[in-house]
Amino acid sequence: MILRLALGSLMARALTVAMTVLAIALSVALFLGVEKVRTGAKASFADTISGTDLIVGARSGSVQLLLYSVFRIGNATNNLTWESYTDIAARPEIDWIVPISLGDSHRQFRVMGTTVEFFERYKYRSGRALEMADVVVMDDLFDAVIGADVAATLGYTVDDPIVVSHGIASFVEHENQPFRVAGILAKTGTPVDRTVIVSLEAIEAIHVDWQGGGAIPGQVTPADTLRQMTLEPQAITAALIGTQSRLQVFALQRAINNYASEPLLAILPGVALQELWQIVGVAETALVAVSGMVVITALIGMMATIFSSLNERRREMAIFRAMGARPRVILSFLVIEAAVMAAVGAVIGLGLLYLGLLVAQPVVDARFGLWLPIEAPSLREFWVLVGVVAAGAIVSMVPALRAYRMSLADGMMVKI
């Protein structure tokens, strides 16, 4: 009956109550939304590369190797010789190995030389493969496949010509050997979106007429001649490795790290990604803190609303007292009211979150490559909701205690 009366009392003040509930709902939706984006971003980040057991490159640091081989940020300090590459590729633990050669660029995007196997082996977001519009992959030496962002930013379509620049942010172009856009990859939310992919041989081909970082004047080998040539690279930047068995990963990593003829480094991408996230992830704590404060603000707003309603509700309290209600009942009456408001706010907030996710999920995935899964509330989210209701009840104790004291002093004789 007390609960029914509390509900009735809330209904009687529907407008004020609705505003308070709305504030709580919005803050809860914001908080949970930030949580979703945070975990989504973390998961997307951790899923930038999956299915690859090891990444091999010249010896530097694990984060640095990850940055340039996967994120195409920064440069390799050294290369991996083709000899070492073939030597490692021949090891029995190797299931597959994909070479990567970086160093050139097209406009603001990196050009990556690799083999056709890259499209098959590179996986992201728990094993999703790269998708492409109906196109034959790199039939010709001068075929290029471009990421979704490259196509969108530069407005490229299939069969458009691409001229690769030598090095990064340079004005020297490989203008004699233009490429053709053979395919455009679907958006992945990974650095592949910002990459121009060509064959390893093509990287060699455009450098045939070059020596020591500059074009040899007057020497232009015709494209058809280049197509006939056997183009084997001297060195590559890094290689992605899949092992026969997961159990062999550590042994292979140790063997590569102790490789005698060249200082090499093999890293576990997952571990390196986590290390990198620890650097990037500081912002997430700030984000959670800010949205947490929004929830607290909403609850304090509710407390203020209850406070301001106390005076006009003295008569109501006096009736309760006259009917034999102890001041304790008055206190619990107000706390129940607050808990109900917080609970309704939390539930509506959850609803808003799912509504927002339904609307935003495809847009966010397409535009940012950030996948926000729509799933039942996690245990963590459940506790957040419980926490909001509990915090609402606790916060309401302040005005409720005042009502308690007021009703003790007023008794049942309030003349208003």
Add this chain to the structure above:
Amino acid sequence: MGTDTSIVSLENVSYRWRGRASFGLDIADFRLAPAETVLLLGESGSGKSTLLSLICGTITADQGAVRVAGTDIASLSAGARDRFRAEHIGLIFQQFNLLPYASVLDNILLPLRFAPQRRARVDDPSEAAGALCAALGLPVDVVTAQAGTLSVGQQQRVAAARALIGAPPLIVADEPTSALDAATQATFLDLLFAQVRASDSTLLMVSHDARLAPHFDRTVEISEITKVPA
């Protein structure tokens, strides 16, 4: 004390409001017999409300004993006093008696929520509430209405039904008719008296209106029972 059958007795009671030294009440002797109807007359500021608060136990006397149904109010803890009030006293105020957002039924049943013994005396609370409403001349479907939508006269009758439910031994009414016009006043009093007699309750009504006196068994001027404060 064992022979005292008074439903209410105040002996040498003295009370001073904190912080208002000059304002208080001193009563030498005031008793109400069972099933008696008493009109207590007094001007505003004469201490009527203080007397009612003492009887209802929301304040306790500085000196002397206030007994209701043989129990010394001061001997009870604060919580027990609240419960005692719910069990033994039905209250009607001057105005704004009801929770406006609650249904008439919930308003009438509210005191039973805090008084298990009084609740136990009623077989079917909803039915009893309906019967009281009917006896007090309220429409049949009134119980489901929201209390705030009723007229002032109807609200006072609902308040009377709330005070009467479970037949508490004492009904205390604080100027219940002052917000009503003369015609409604008379009807209200007639209906109230009929129900008070039906439940064998004692009625103590406080008013400044001496014209109500003929309805009552006894009329007491508050000045007759108070001692001049020293």
